[in-house]
Amino acid sequence: MTFARRDHINDPETIPRMPAWVTAARPDTLEDVAFLSGAALAHLHLVLARVDVPHALLRDRLALRAAEACVAFSGRPERAGELRDALHLLRPGDLPGPAGEICLTWRRAVERPVSIKALGRALPSLEPGQIAAWVDAEKGAPVTRAAMVLETGLTEAPRADVPALILADAALAQAIGWDHVVPLLAGSLKRADLRERGEDLRLACHRAVVASAIEAARLAADLARRAAHLKAVAPKLRAKGAGEAVEMFLTRDAVAPLVLPLPDRAARRLCDRLVELGAVRELTGRDTFRLYGV
CATH class of the missing domain: 1.10.3290 (Fic-like fold)
Structure with missing residues (x-):
C-alpha cells in the first residue's frame, strides 16, 4: 500500500488542478x-x-x-x-x-x-x-x-x-x-x-x-509531464554526455547546443533527436542559432 501511494505521488498525471472556484472568481x-x-x-x-x-x-x-x-x-x-x-x-x-x-x-x-x-x-x-x-x-x-x-x-x-x-x-x-x-x-x-x-x-x-x-x-x-517524458526517452540516447545534457534541459528554460557537453555537431544531432522524440522543443523557429527547451 505504501509503494502504491508513492508511485501515485510521483505520477505527473495526478497533479491536481487549481479549483475552479479559484480560477473563475x-x-x-x-x-x-x-x-x-x-x-x-x-x-x-x-x-x-x-x-x-x-x-x-x-x-x-x-x-x-x-x-x-x-x-x-x-x-x-x-x-x-x-x-x-x-x-x-x-x-x-x-x-x-x-x-x-x-x-x-x-x-x-x-x-x-x-x-x-x-x-x-x-x-x-x-x-x-x-x-x-x-x-x-x-x-x-x-x-x-x-x-x-x-x-x-x-x-x-x-x-x-x-x-x-x-x-x-x-x-x-x-x-x-x-x-x-x-x-x-x-x-x-x-x-x-x-x-x-x-x-x-x-x-x-x-x-x-x-x-x-x-x-x-x-x-x-x-x-x-514533459520532464517525465524526457527521462523516459533518455535511455535511447547513445551519445556520450547525453545524461549530463538531459540534466541541463531539466533545470534550464532554454539551452543552446554549444553549451552541451558534446562536440558541436554531436550536440546539434542530440537536440534534433530529442525534438524528434517529442522530448524538447526548438524555441526560436530559426534555422540557425537555435535554442531548445522542455
Whole structure:
C-alpha cells in the first residue's frame, strides 16, 4: 500500500488542478481577493511539494516571465524570445544589454536558496544590510508582508522596480516556507499598480498572486509531464554526455547546443533527436542559432 501511494505521488498525471472556484472568481473587495490568494497559494504549495515537478526549470521559466514583465515596465520592446537570445547567445566578453541584465538578475535570484547572501549576489547594487532591512522588517500574512516590502522598496528607490519585486517575492517565499524565490508578483502586476500604495497596492498584490499562482500551478503540471517524458526517452540516447545534457534541459528554460557537453555537431544531432522524440522543443523557429527547451 505504501509503494502504491508513492508511485501515485510521483505520477505527473495526478497533479491536481487549481479549483475552479479559484480560477473563475472575479472578486472586488480586499477581503475576498485575500481569501482567494490564500487558497491559490495553498494549492501551489502542495504542487511545489511534489518530487515530480522539475523545480529549477519551473523557477527559471517563471523568472523569464517576471523579467519580461519588468522589461515592459521599463518601456523596452524586448520579449521572451529576445531575452533568451540575450542570455544564451552571448559570446565571451559580450554584455547582455539592459534587458538581458534584468533577465540575468531574475535568474540569479531564483538559483539559490533564499538568504541575504544569495539575494546580495542577485542584487549587487544593494548592501546586505539594506536587503535584510527590507525583507526581514515586515511581518504578517505572506501577501501582506510581500506588499509591504514592495511598497518600502518602491518608496525608497522609485526607479528600482526589479530589486523591489525580487525582494517582495523573497519575503513571500520566506513567509510561506519555500526554500527558493518563486517569481509570482511581477508577472501579473500592471505598470500602474507599482504607483499604488497602502491598501490599493495590497489589493493589486493579492490579485497578482491569484493570477500567477494559477499560471505557476498549470506550468508545474505541464513541465512535470514533459520532464517525465524526457527521462523516459533518455535511455535511447547513445551519445556520450547525453545524461549530463538531459540534466541541463531539466533545470534550464532554454539551452543552446554549444553549451552541451558534446562536440558541436554531436550536440546539434542530440537536440534534433530529442525534438524528434517529442522530448524538447526548438524555441526560436530559426534555422540557425537555435535554442531548445522542455
